[in-house]
Amino acid sequence: MRDHGGNIDWAIAHYGGDAADWIDLSTGINRVPYPLPAISPEAWTALPTRAATASLVEAARAAFGCPAAILPVAGAQAAIQMIPRTTAPGRARILAPTYNEHAAALRAAGWQVAEVGDLAALEGADLAIVVNPNNPDGRRHSAEELLRLAGGVTRLVVDESFADPDPGLSLAAAAGRPGLFILRSFGKFYGFAGLRLGFVLGAEEEIAALTEMAGPWPVSGAAIEVGRAALMNRDWAVATSARLAAETERLDAMAEAAGWRSIGGSALFRLYDCGDAAAAQERLARARIWSRIFPYASGWIRLGLPGNAAEWARLAAALA
Amino acid sequence: MRDHGGNIDWAIAHYGGDAADWIDLSTGINRVPYPLPAISPEAWTALPTRAATASLVEAARAAFGCPAAILPVAGAQAAIQMIPRTTAPGRARILAPTYNEHAAALRAAGWQVAEVGDLAALEGADLAIVVNPNNPDGRRHSAEELLRLAGGVTRLVVDESFADPDPGLSLAAAAGRPGLFILRSFGKFYGFAGLRLGFVLGAEEEIAALTEMAGPWPVSGAAIEVGRAALMNRDWAVATSARLAAETERLDAMAEAAGWRSIGGSALFRLYDCGDAAAAQERLARARIWSRIFPYASGWIRLGLPGNAAEWARLAAALA
Numbered sequence: 001m002r003d004h005g006g007n008i009d010w011a012i013a014h015y016g017g018d019a020a021d022w023i024d025l026s027t028g029i030n031r032v033p034y035p036l037p038a039i040s041p042e043a044w045t046a047l048p049t050r051a052a053t054a055s056l057v058e059a060a061r062a063a064f065g066c067p068a069a070i071l072p073v074a075g076a077q078a079a080i081q082m083i084p085r086t087t088a089p090g091r092a093r094i095l096a097p098t099y100n101e102h103a104a105a106l107r108a109a110g111w112q113v114a115e116v117g118d119l120a121a122l123e124g125a126d127l128a129i130v131v132n133p134n135n136p137d138g139r140r141h142s143a144e145e146l147l148r149l150a151g152g153v154t155r156l157v158v159d160e161s162f163a164d165p166d167p168g169l170s171l172a173a174a175a176g177r178p179g180l181f182i183l184r185s186f187g188k189f190y191g192f193a194g195l196r197l198g199f200v201l202g203a204e205e206e207i208a209a210l211t212e213m214a215g216p217w218p219v220s221g222a223a224i225e226v227g228r229a230a231l232m233n234r235d236w237a238v239a240t241s242a243r244l245a246a247e248t249e250r251l252d253a254m255a256e257a258a259g260w261r262s263i264g265g266s267a268l269f270r271l272y273d274c275g276d277a278a279a280a281q282e283r284l285a286r287a288r289i290w291s292r293i294f295p296y297a298s299g300w301i302r303l304g305l306p307g308n309a310a311e312w313a314r315l316a317a318a319l320a
Numbered sequence: 321m322r323d324h325g326g327n328i329d330w331a332i333a334h335y336g337g338d339a340a341d342w343i344d345l346s347t348g349i350n351r352v353p354y355p356l357p358a359i360s361p362e363a364w365t366a367l368p369t370r371a372a373t374a375s376l377v378e379a380a381r382a383a384f385g386c387p388a389a390i391l392p393v394a395g396a397q398a399a400i401q402m403i404p405r406t407t408a409p410g411r412a413r414i415l416a417p418t419y420n421e422h423a424a425a426l427r428a429a430g431w432q433v434a435e436v437g438d439l440a441a442l443e444g445a446d447l448a449i450v451v452n453p454n455n456p457d458g459r460r461h462s463a464e465e466l467l468r469l470a471g472g473v474t475r476l477v478v479d480e481s482f483a484d485p486d487p488g489l490s491l492a493a494a495a496g497r498p499g500l501f502i503l504r505s506f507g508k509f510y511g512f513a514g515l516r517l518g519f520v521l522g523a524e525e526e527i528a529a530l531t532e533m534a535g536p537w538p539v540s541g542a543a544i545e546v547g548r549a550a551l552m553n554r555d556w557a558v559a560t561s562a563r564l565a566a567e568t569e570r571l572d573a574m575a576e577a578a579g580w581r582s583i584g585g586s587a588l589f590r591l592y593d594c595g596d597a598a599a600a601q602e603r604l605a606r607a608r609i610w611s612r613i614f615p616y617a618s619g620w621i622r623l624g625l626p627g628n629a630a631e632w633a634r635l636a637a638a639l640a
Contacts, residue, residue, distance in 0.1 A: 077535045077536065
């Protein structure tokens with residue numbers, strides 16, 4: 001298994017304590033989740049109906065501003081697993097460094113994978129991957145840049161797992177163009193990573209092929225009900241985006257006061273150069289705060305946002 | 321989309337009423353589900369940890385009596401979708417008639433598919449599928465027969481989605497033999513079809529390949545917690561198996577009194593020849609009871625078991 005954020009059980013085994021003692025900032029998952037709505041008994045007991053799935057898709061279409069076909073899947077990760085298998089493997093290029101599951105899923109499906117450093121170098125690929133905003137460094141690309149790129153590759157996957165707080169960045173309105181796949185996560189912004197829900201937005205025929213691959217019941221009844229309720233609540237989304245924007249500034253200020261240099265990030269996580277990331281991770285871990293570091297950049301440490309005043313205070317103390 | 325049981329929304333649209341008015345007997349899902357346990361907040365908000373997934377696998381191993389590798393997936397259906405894509409397509413043979421998603425998933429992955437009528441005709445296949453007990457007719461094959469068959473095919477998939485009430489029928493104890501994949505459903509026997517949980521039992525390397533294809537978080541936090549609690553409760557499983565055995569006799573007697581001929585089935589569904597299945601389905605539907613009929617056998621109707629005294633009474637009245 002590749003290294004990820006979210007490996008909090010490893011941290012507990014290594015540094016001690018109980019799960020309840022730890023603040024997991026190793027992911028970009030919102031720690032103030034959408035309030036869990038009531039879930040109907042049928043969501044547990046019955047196979048999800050086509051009507052229920054259609055109602056979730058309608059909510060997603062409105063929330064994302066997407067006129068095109070949408071397939072709900074068990075997390076954006078499920079789409080990362082499937083898309084490389086929808087066509088014969090060829091030459092893939094990934095704007096790197098980024099979320100490491102893209103390269104892994106492509107290689108497992110037989111693709112040749114090149115990791116490149118700028119958008120122009122993706123041109124000519126049979127399949128190109130851009131995470132926007134990027135994880136972990138927050139690089140951003142405009143819709144115009146990405147649509148120009150889409151014209152120069154056979155397939156373009158734009159992973160918008162962290163785009164919810166910044167709808168202006170999304171290509172969702174352009175979904176439907178053949179060869180363009182847009183991935184959305186539900187779990188990160190809404191704080192429901194355990195629910196396993198995400199979406200693929202795309203052209204009708206390509207979404208139909210993914211639907212055939214995913215099978216008739218790819219997401220749970222609870223994911224349909226919770227997802228629909230949350231996506232329809234635009235007030236919560238607006239308020240949450242505003243809170244996250246303010247709190248990223250607070251986190252950057254706290255990190256910079258500790259001598260770390262801000263590199264970037266999204267509204268759900270921040271990336272810093274702290275010189276010796278392994279030492280910084282260990283120091284935070286002794287305070288039962290888990291962070292993410294990267295094998296390819298020894299100075300980089302990524303932090304999600306604390307979820308309440310007590311967590312902010314503990315982080316401030318650990319960084320002081 | 322292929323026709324399935326569980327298309328209750330179609331029945332409601334066609335015949336009227338509200339969902340609450342209907343008794344859905346069109347599936348083999350137990351209508352007396354395992355009591356929903358408390359679900360931890362982390363099951364919703366956090367990515368499932370490796371430790372949590374491992375604890376579910378341990379529970380499954382004990383419940384199924386399986387010494388080999390086990391991968392939890394989002395329903396046995398998810399395994400049906402994936403297994404055809406783990407190797408280059410060749411010639412598949414399916415013991416038919418049976419659950420139609422096997423053939424569909426194989427064809428979508430590029431396999432040549434032949435449906436055959438007896439176990440001997442599966443010999444020589446690159447991939448053979450046996451549903452045991454079979455859906456919809458309940459045909460059963462002993463472990464000895466199936467292990468002999470496993471020696472005569474490259475890969476054998478035994479779909480035990482309905483085997484829980486009859487553990488003696490399961491090949492789980494023989495899992496681990498290369499080329500043998502055993503599928504288990506959680507949703508049917510435990511009455512949790514909306515949870516999307518199932519398992520693949522198999523040889524270590526083949527399960528490792530499926531794990532790579534499924535990705536790091538294929539099942540939800542709720543599926544892990546509910547699945548683990550239910551699989552560890554063997555008393556419930558024993559009591560439920562006894563109840564189902566008694567109730568299948570009751571349903572057969574009721575159907576036979578109505579002039580239907582019992583063909584077979586499992587402890588979770590029964591198949592009858594009623595002469596004109598379309599007419600029988602319509603008659604039951606007017607009483608807001610949904611059943612399953614089959615495009616290839618005009619006399620066949622399949623019924624799941626009613627879930628309580630009121631449902632039994634309504635079925636008795638509709639059949640009288």
